[in-house]
Amino acid sequence: MPHLALDKAFCQQLEKLEKHVRNGVFDAWEKFERLTLDQLFRDPGLKLESLKGAKDRQIRTIRITQGYRGVVLAPETGDTFVLLRVGPHDEATEWAAKQKATINAVTGAVELREIATLEELTPAYERIAPAEERRLFAKVSDGEMAALGIDTTTLAQARVLTSLEQLDVFGRFFPPDQYRVLEHLALGASVEQTWQEVVVPALADAASQEPVDTTDYATAIAHTRTRIAVVTDADELRDILDKPFAAWRIFLHPAQHKVAYRPSYSGPAQVTGGPGTGKSVVALHRVRHLLRHLRDGDRILLTTFTNALVDSLNEGLGLLVDDPDLRDRVDVMTVDAFAGRVVNTSRRPITGYEESARWERAAEATGFTGTPQFLAQEYKHVVLTQDIRDREEYERCERRGRGSALPASARRLVWRTVEEFTRRLDEDGLRTYLGTCVEAADLLAGQGPCYRHVVVDEAQDLHPAQWRMLRAAAPRRPDDLFIAGDPHQRIYDNKVSLKSLGINIAGRSAKLRKNYRSTQEILSWATGILLGRPYAELADSGRHDTLVGYSSALHGSGPRLHTAQTEEAELDALVEQVRTWVDGGAAYGEIGICARFNKTCEKARDRLVAAGVPASRVRAGAARTDDAVNVGTMHTFKGLEYRYTAVVGVNDRALPNPSAITPEEVDRLQHEADLAAERCLLFVACTRARDGLYVSWTGQPSPFLVEAGCEAE
Numbered sequence: 001m002p003h004l005a006l007d008k009a010f011c012q013q014l015e016k017l018e019k020h021v022r023n024g025v026f027d028a029w030e031k032f033e034r035l036t037l038d039q040l041f042r043d044p045g046l047k048l049e050s051l052k053g054a055k056d057r058q059i060r061t062i063r064i065t066q067g068y069r070g071v072v073l074a075p076e077t078g079d080t081f082v083l084l085r086v087g088p089h090d091e092a093t094e095w096a097a098k099q100k101a102t103i104n105a106v107t108g109a110v111e112l113r114e115i116a117t118l119e120e121l122t123p124a125y126e127r128i129a130p131a132e133e134r135r136l137f138a139k140v141s142d143g144e145m146a147a148l149g150i151d152t153t154t155l156a157q158a159r160v161l162t163s164l165e166q167l168d169v170f171g172r173f174f175p176p177d178q179y180r181v182l183e184h185l186a187l188g189a190s191v192e193q194t195w196q197e198v199v200v201p202a203l204a205d206a207a208s209q210e211p212v213d214t215t216d217y218a219t220a221i222a223h224t225r226t227r228i229a230v231v232t233d234a235d236e237l238r239d240i241l242d243k244p245f246a247a248w249r250i251f252l253h254p255a256q257h258k259v260a261y262r263p264s265y266s267g268p269a270q271v272t273g274g275p276g277t278g279k280s281v282v283a284l285h286r287v288r289h290l291l292r293h294l295r296d297g298d299r300i301l302l303t304t305f306t307n308a309l310v311d312s313l314n315e316g317l318g319l320l321v322d323d324p325d326l327r328d329r330v331d332v333m334t335v336d337a338f339a340g341r342v343v344n345t346s347r348r349p350i351t352g353y354e355e356s357a358r359w360e361r362a363a364e365a366t367g368f369t370g371t372p373q374f375l376a377q378e379y380k381h382v383v384l385t386q387d388i389r390d391r392e393e394y395e396r397c398e399r400r401g402r403g404s405a406l407p408a409s410a411r412r413l414v415w416r417t418v419e420e421f422t423r424r425l426d427e428d429g430l431r432t433y434l435g436t437c438v439e440a441a442d443l444l445a446g447q448g449p450c451y452r453h454v455v456v457d458e459a460q461d462l463h464p465a466q467w468r469m470l471r472a473a474a475p476r477r478p479d480d481l482f483i484a485g486d487p488h489q490r491i492y493d494n495k496v497s498l499k500s501l502g503i504n505i506a507g508r509s510a511k512l513r514k515n516y517r518s519t520q521e522i523l524s525w526a527t528g529i530l531l532g533r534p535y536a537e538l539a540d541s542g543r544h545d546t547l548v549g550y551s552s553a554l555h556g557s558g559p560r561l562h563t564a565q566t567e568e569a570e571l572d573a574l575v576e577q578v579r580t581w582v583d584g585g586a587a588y589g590e591i592g593i594c595a596r597f598n599k600t601c602e603k604a605r606d607r608l609v610a611a612g613v614p615a616s617r618v619r620a621g622a623a624r625t626d627d628a629v630n631v632g633t634m635h636t637f638k639g640l641e642y643r644y645t646a647v648v649g650v651n652d653r654a655l656p657n658p659s660a661i662t663p664e665e666v667d668r669l670q671h672e673a674d675l676a677a678e679r680c681l682l683f684v685a686c687t688r689a690r691d692g693l694y695v696s697w698t699g700q701p702s703p704f705l706v707e708a709g710c711e712a713e
């Protein structure tokens with residue numbers, strides 16, 4: 001049966017197309033679904049015409065509505081056509097005649113190039129080109145080019161080029177995947193690097209050993225998921241045509257698609273990947289997949305870390321799942337909110353500051369002479385992590401991950417202090433967030449699971465107590481847990497062994513490597529902050545994860561680093577940077593400013609407002625504003641993104657934050673873990689940026705910047 005698939009370039013035009021033109025597209029699509037190939041070619045309303053003087057017989061046009069035509073790829077094999085572009089009659093016809101479609105012999109993807117323009121440009125550049133050995137790609141052999149997917153036509157054209165500027169001129173007309181390969185090589189990458197960083201992420205099926213059949217368009221179209229959407233359902237098409245275009249809704253990378261739409265996993269499954277690789281996007285698509293197969297009465301829990309992320313997941317779900325009844329079957333909430341809901345109590349959760357004060361008072365009462373910090377960490381990393389419920393168990397336990405000795409004789413007093421702390425909390429009608437998770441896990445164990453599926457985003461920061469609760473929230477059946485996270489963004493020092501918590505993801509784990517958010521320049525720079533250090537895997541704290549092969553297809557400028565003499569001067573420079581972004585076309589809401597401390601955020605916000613720039617704080621629970629610059633701490637920026645991001649106050653007194661670091665002499669392992677969490681925090685902050693990143697400090701820069709070899713301009 002014929003289909004009319006949609007090319008991404010057409011979808012990007014959607015917002016500019018008037019309603020009657022979009023309706024015309026719907027009617028044309030509907031004909032493809034209804035008629036046979038033969039009928040389509042003879043349909044008088046569709047006028048599936050070949051073009052006079054066309055560079056490619058496979059490129060034709062169809063009537064969309066009065067005065068508008070659609071340009072389609074009408075392949076000689078197969079019956080799926082692709083709508084490439086829609087425009088006024090003459091403009092569309094002229095554009096169509098210049099295009100040529102091919103199949104990339106390496107990636108297997110359908111490619112389009114403006115061949116007429118390339119053929120015009122090439123001889124002109126050939127005439128002025130110097131001797132061959134002085135040209136741009138002189139060092140790359142024809143065989144290497146072919147192995148990277150450069151076909152003979154592009155090769156002949158690329159061989160005349162002598163500079164990056166010239167490549168840039170050709171770039172708009174080359175097939176995009178081939179252009180990216182050439183650009184990478186021209187920027188100095190080796191053939192091997194280009195293969196790993198550009199070609200491998202673009203492979204339709206990296207595991208396939210079969211040679212690509214460059215005449216089989218049906219297979220190639222099905223494999224070009226990053227650019228071509230085959231839509232077979234009328235409601236889905238209406239949805240695409242009527243909603244604001246967001247590429248992630250429609251065009252998943254094959255690696256993303258494979259993970260999100262696998263029919264079923266026999267148990268818990270996990271997806272990891274660096275910042276901006278689309279883990280949240282995959283989690284949302286997985287929810288959509290699960291919803292399609294959900295039995296009556298069953299529900300899904302989609303959980304994440306902060307309220308700002310709950311808002312963003314809710315917004316994404318609204319775009320992805322049209323049916324409100326289906327959407328209502330998903331509860332989107334933070335892990336802590338879920339725990340509070342299960343326990344259903346009026347007891348108020350305490351803050352970190354209150355907790356510290358309460359440990360101090362409990363210690364006074366029992367005569368324990370250690371610090372409140374020690375007690376809080378012992379409670380979190382030993383008692384709650386190992387789910388220890390009585391003194392005997394505590395006295396016997398192995399204090400894994402703790403770097404300070406605590407003889408069994410001293411443990412009795414620590415345990416008495418823990419009991420005192422929890423007793424006083426009860427007495428005062430209070431609770432801790434993690435303690436609530438323990439209670440919730442116990443309740444769920446008694447009552448039984450309340451969700452059919454649990455989907456977890458930002459999983460890297462969950463504590464074992466939270467995992468136990470989530471484990472108990474879904475029955476141990478196929479597709480019970482779907483987990484998305486990145487160990488390189490762990491900012492709360494919770495390392496876990498999921499297996500020991502009854503969550504075994506062996507054989508059901510995938511990794512995403514293509515960054516969709518930041519430019520390669522920002523990404524490489526930010527990755528330098530972490531390089532050379534081990535990062536424990538998400539599911540197994542004994543094994544290490546890496547960012548090898550992680551890259552972005554987007555290019556732009558790298559970060560701007562600025563050092564100032566005084567804090568005042570740093571704030572002035574920030575205002576100037578924000579003005580530059582706004583003058584360059586950025587909306588206020590597209591700019592995010594973050595700092596390690598609340599007080600730095602307050603100062604930045606106040607200075608911007610005083611300078612006439614609307615700015616407001618991003619706070620847990622508060623919705624993000626679009627009409628003001630968003631200012632927040634690095635912790636609240638977790639999972640968010642901004643077109644332009646400024647990270648300010650990155651000096652040696654803020655990162656690492658001395659009060660977040662356990663002294664080495666108190667606990668060596670904790671000291672290292674705290675430092676790693678602070679380093680990750682800077683990495684998380686810097687990877688929120690899409691197009692532009694600005695980093696500033698006063699005095700000495702953070703040692704994390706120094707170690708990464710970063711220097712101010």
Ligand SMILES: Nc1ncnc2c1ncn2[C@@H]1O[C@H](COP(=O)(O)OP(=O)(O)OP(=O)(O)O)[C@@H](O)[C@H]1O
Nearest residue numbers: 247248251252253275276277278279280281516639
């Ligand atoms: N297939 C896709 N096509 C287009 N855009 C995409 C795609 N996948 C993800 N994106 C975009 O990339 C950005 C990052 O995606 P997302 O937030 O899901 O990444 P993440 O891995 O969860 O990031 P982080 O770990 O840094 O929070 C978003 O703007 C998202 O819309």
